[in-house]
Amino acid sequence: METRAIIETKELTKIYNGEVAVDHLSFTVVEGEIFGFLGPNGAGKTTTLLMLLGLTEPTSGYARVLGLDPTRDPIKVKATIGYLQENMGFYSDLNAVQMLRFVAELNGLSGSEIGGRIDDALQNVGLLQESEKKIGAYSRGMRQRLGVAELLIKDSKVAFLDEPTLGLDPDATNRIMELIKSLCRDKKMTVLLSSHLLHQVQKICSRVGIMIKGQMVAQGPMDRLAKEKLGIGQQTYSLEEIYMKYFQEA
């Protein structure tokens, strides 16, 4: 089966005030997969995501999302990508419905279809009961789920999830991971997931990329990386071992 590359970067580089944040990064994410985007804090993961969104201009190199150049065509790219940043960035004085309506309207959805979609999305992530509450009063887990609801509203083809499990309790983490899995399964969404919970990543990701100091030191299916680095076969390794091995080498 031929798979289509959804995200593709070649020699993508970003230099902030003389400091290299992303260093000749090349990687590919194919349609329908959950790609684990791993790496220590400050490795340049968020910067890469911002470049893919067209919010930051690359210093050199190129990026393609669905065949579009984010620097040239930011509007089309942003219409297809759902981006959930670390702190979610919701307006704390709006309630869930108002927030989702705002996002839907910015995405050019017409008034008649918005109402139904919002209810469906909130139902899907289990927030329908809390929809009249101000987002400022939401717990972290609820915010993350609201983020997933936003992806559903936008009907994104691609989702960038930047640390969606940061600071969540185990139950909330599991709920989010389940939701992400269902996005991929039911909505055929391609997910770029950045996270430090390697155990969870190992469970849901098909391929991973490990980024250290702005460079992608490894990418591919976990089995292959395990074989290359640890010399052991399927099911007996943990992603953490692979990650630490790469981290110590770098």
Next chain:
Amino acid sequence: MQGVKVILKKELADHFSSYRFVIIFALIAMISLITAYMVGLNIRQQLEGIAKPRFIFLMLFTAPGAMFSLVQFVAFFGPLVGLILGFDTINRERTEGTLSKLLSQPIYRDVVINGKFLAGVTMISIMLVSIVLVITGLGLLVMGIVPGLEEIWRILFYLIISIIYISFWLGVAILFSILFRSTATSALASLAVWIFFSFFVSIFANIAADAMSSDPSPENQEAVMQQAKILKAFKLISPMELYTDSTATIIDPLRKSTRSIVSVGPLENISMSRFSGPLPLGQSILIVIPHIISLVAITIICFAVSYTVFMRQEIRSL
């Protein structure tokens, strides 16, 4: 421009539900009401027993009440309204992390600025129009004089110029909210600009005019004229001068130039005005058109700078 409408709607809702807006609005409404009431009473007393002069209704706006006239009040404190509405437009979103959410939606960056600016202009317009309406109503009640058609036109023009003027300050505040990351810094910076233009420009203009004119003795007419010209040119740097000059001419039909060289006392003024007919509205507008164009121009410059800075800014997650 779908996005502009959406952002405008949200910003308006934010403004209307914010205490900040309620407080400034209450403050300004209170001061305008008191001033208008005092002026109204004053005029009624003075008019007792004499024939009503023309354009008496406009005096409601120009005659000083307790301390200042309404026109002066708007000239001086109007900028504060613009600054308060705009000083944290962009940097608040930045610190709360909502800016990247907004910009990761399929909209252009200038849509964000436009939507927010338009929301501010709408608030300013609502504020000014309602205040003028209240004053007009109060004037009708207290003075018992109905404004003529031309007076209504003049008030309308006064409103338009005032909206442009306060919008300029809103633009300045938005620019600072883009330039500075911290809301406190942008608030201080915009206050500093306001103070600079309201106090220092006229002082500097005087010093510069004194220094540049050759022989400013009262006998030497040419030198006096030259000095006055330099003074005027310098003062036109200040948006505040542009505004006071233009509104004074619009609201007072007896003014024939934007600034008289010789200062005249109020008594002389009245005796002089007996011999001078009022200007028709069209002529008054002609006099102030350069001022209005300058006001619009500096607002546009402000915007151009805001756009270019904002487009180039890096958006990081924090």
